[in-house]
Amino acid sequence: MRRRLLAVLGVGALILAVIVLVKVAPVGVAGQTSAATGSSTKTAWGDPDLQGIWTDEFQTPLQRQAKYAGKELFTEQERAELDNQRAGILRRDQRVEIGTERDVAGAYNAVFQSIKHTGKRTSLVVDPADGRIPPVTPEAKQRSDADREFRLALLQATETCKNHEAACAGGKYGPPSPRRAEIPSFYNTGRLNRSDNPEDRSMTERCMAAVLPDFGGYRRIVQSPEAVSIFYDVGQGQGWQRTIPLNGGPHLPQSIRERFGDSRGHWEGNTLVVDVTNFSPKSDFMGARENLHLVERWTRADAKTLEYSVTIEDPTTWTKPWAVKHEMTRQDEQANRIYYEPRCHEGNYGLPALLIGTRAEEAAFAKGRGPNPATKDSATDFGAEGGVDALTGN
């Protein structure tokens, strides 16, 4: 009961954060943007003007689904049809068996889903041409296999494995693994089924989820002749401030590693080109860490459109570089629809609740008054969480 209460508290914290996001989420394409009209696309000092609040108003999966192989663009008719389908599967009050872990953890309903219109492209990935992220290197495969194996070992005494649920695929059900005492082979960023330490929990639960590159949320761009400032309103109150110097200086020394890397920008015609290196081993973009290298291109296409493309490279993770492209639409300046305050950490009841709850479970178990905490699942993503597109599942 106590654990349940604590879990609910944690979810409550997330819910509050989500509510805020929902408040600022676009409700549709209509009614947006007179603010952008008439604005020049050059700043007062003659640089291309990227300023304003921007977001991608359309739903586009990162990778192209197999059924759209060879197809880069949807027709207008297909987009309308996909919009209809998506609207039809609102997961309103979807519940699993009441009283189960799954029911508590999946406490999101349609209120938390922001549904966007279908975008014109079948994938955000534009290079390779098949719209799919290139294969990972053997070394990255080895890393992710070892990581997966460790995660499954921590899950093996849970109902999730007992019931052969998808989250336990490749694992087995059995007594608590001795591996529960191990530290992960590299710095953990995901949700381990263990709460021995804050470091066992995901970066999201620790309020450090934001990563670069990022393809969702809102950006507020402010420029001066010497720097471009981008505030990223992303995640559940986990936004962040980025300042890109334009002074032509070299990257930071190799010894200095930054959570969001070291950005260096310059103008190439109408495009802001930003080179990003010096990532920290604690930053994790799809398995790429300190060797990640990004080249971003920000271009003001017209009064209300900002094109963003990024080439993503890490020879220790992917067999070749790949690129993502999306277009963002200018948002109403006066309504100031951006949530500046990344205060996830300030209201983080969830993380201490998970730790306190687990300590309480351990104490109860030691006195023979409760289940072994190792048999509980606090790692599996029970689905139906905010931000997941109902149609494509990503």
Added chain:
Amino acid sequence: MRNRFKSSLIATGIAAATVSAVVTVSMTQTTGQVSRTARTADGKPNFSGVWQANNEANWDLQAHQARPGGVTQRGVYPYAFAEVPAAPVLALGAAAGVPGSLGVLQGDAQIPYTQAALTRKQENAAHWIDRDPELKCYLPGIPRAMYMPYPFQIVQSSTKIEMAYTFSNAARAIHLDKVEGPPDDTWMGHSVGRWEGDTLVVDVTHFNDKTWFDRAGNFHSDALHVVERFTPITPDALRYEATIEDPKVFTRPWKIAMPIYRRLEPNIQLLDYPCIDFAEEFLYGNLRKQQLVKHWEGETIVVDIKRKVPPGDRLYEWYGK
């Protein structure tokens, strides 16, 4: 060493006098490979760049004498002036002391608290470690973000001025155009600016009651209203003033002021200070399955400050080196 210090002071004085003489004419100065003009394209003083206060305001806005530690306890004598550093900072020796200051208050010797609020301020000071939001890496609020001992960057445009702070990756946009305020109170406030001649005046509202002004327990309520004034002294120094009004806590408005200086290193840039990560042991260390340095004994948190002195580093050995 002392001579060098003195001559650098003189050089700074001369430099300040020189630049202040030319601040009103269009002047170009080279920083790295970007040249910065004294005025922006729309004719306003150019505040773009990296800045930092260089004072003791974050320790205590009021005038105060130096202390041997951020937390102290009674020593041999019963006098406040004879206290010794307390356990949480003891291991840092003289690096953990608090520098003295003449304070940044304007026209008042003391902050004009109501009687009840003064009691609360004194309790805050006595419970600094447990109550100061800075130690938890919470958003610092305004005006505190302006004088914390970290650089911050101003990105100045025509209708928005973004301020990006090193501490906690905090930020605010100062709106020079009309925008709606947030639907809720906030840590960093809602900043609306306007130019009065060469002074940028910023009206900040929508605060919560959770931020502090300094490490001395000076606090406010959600009725806080701050009016800031940024006035150029030279292209590389500005006068920062903040008038603080909060009828729930203070008997009348009061004011702080200080210079804030441009960081002139040609390669200056903000570096990440990921303090959410840094504060985890402080905040949650006692909740670990196996404690590293902090644990509970009943209602008391015990911080283990055992220090092993490596061979060769005992005090008398140090003298011999």
